[in-house]
Amino acid sequence: MKKFICTISPNLYRYYWATMVVVIVSLTLTTPTFAVDDMWTVANTIIVDVYTKIAGISTVLAGLMSAIAVIGVKLANNQHKSDNAWDWRATRS
Structure with a gap:
């Protein structure tokens, strides 16, 4: 048979x-990856995580x-400065 193939x-x-050799090497070097969740679940998780962090920082x-506005009111010696301290807080938030 070998002689027939060689001819x-x-x-x-x-x-x-x-x-x-190429097939065996490619099969041993490739690692299978399996997605745990679908794209929409992962996107929802990321959005909720980012929103939670932004809400925490904003709070x-x-x-x-x-x-700072309360300290400004406490240090103010007249009504005008006290109103300015509260107005400063209102314009920044």
């Missing part, structure tokens, strides 16, 4: 081995600005 193509045996900044 058809003298290099067929070499091509077969090269093809098999902290609003509290800080209110504290």
Whole structure:
């Protein structure tokens, strides 16, 4: 049989081995990946996470600005400065 194959193509045996080596190497080096969730679930998770972080930062900044306005009112010695402190908070939020 080997002699018959060699008479058809003298290099067929070499091509077969090269093809098999490429197939075996590609099968051993590829790693399968499986998606846990679909695209919409992942996108929803990302959006909720970003929104939560932005809401947290906004809450902290609003509290800080209110504290600065309260300190401004406490340090003010007349009504005009006190009103300006509250107006400053209203224009920044």
